[in-house]
Amino acid sequence: MATNRTFTMLKPDAVEKGHIGAILEKISASGFRIVAMKLTQMTVADAETFYAIHKERPFFPDLVQYMTRGPIVAAILEKDNAVEDFRTLIGATNPEDAAEGTIRKLYAESISENAVHGSDSDENAAIEGAFHFSGREKF
Numbered sequence: 001m002a003t004n005r006t007f008t009m010l011k012p013d014a015v016e017k018g019h020i021g022a023i024l025e026k027i028s029a030s031g032f033r034i035v036a037m038k039l040t041q042m043t044v045a046d047a048e049t050f051y052a053i054h055k056e057r058p059f060f061p062d063l064v065q066y067m068t069r070g071p072i073v074a075a076i077l078e079k080d081n082a083v084e085d086f087r088t089l090i091g092a093t094n095p096e097d098a099a100e101g102t103i104r105k106l107y108a109e110s111i112s113e114n115a116v117h118g119s120d121s122d123e124n125a126a127i128e129g130a131f132h133f134s135g136r137e138k139f
């Protein structure tokens with residue numbers, strides 16, 4: 001059953017370029033409620049754990065370097081059909097393939113530096129949200 005919550009990170013490239021405000025505005029305007037949010041920086045161990053599913057992929061070392069090089073904004077978002085609707089809002093992994101008006105089309109540079117993360121299932125949304133937030137930090 002859909003939990004109606006998803007997990008997102010505004011990645012280091014989006015934070016470095018000063019896009020936090022614009023991206024959060026778009027997320028709010030699209031009907032998502034912020035349940036939890038913080039500016040934080042992942043350690044190498046954090047990124048290796050968070051992206052463990054990709055550890056055999058050739059881009060894994062670059063992914064870990066990218067995701068640890070500066071602060072991110074981590075957030076849990078709530079909305080009907082949150083996981084699917086948020087993935088529609090952010091667009092395809094590769095910004096070249098992302099639909100017009102999506103966050104990645106507007107703010108992402110490349111398939112590797114793609115500005116924003118969105119969970120791909122309800123199960124992963126719960127796992128990823130719990131990775132970054134304790135129960136006390138969720139509203």
Ligand code: CMP
Nearest residue numbers: 054059063093111112113114116117118
């Ligand atoms: P995301 O889908 O949020 O989570 C996995 C990340 O790995 C992805 O965003 C990109 O940042 C990165 N990634 C995925 N595919 C590639 C690829 N082919 N080359 C480089 N990086 C990738």
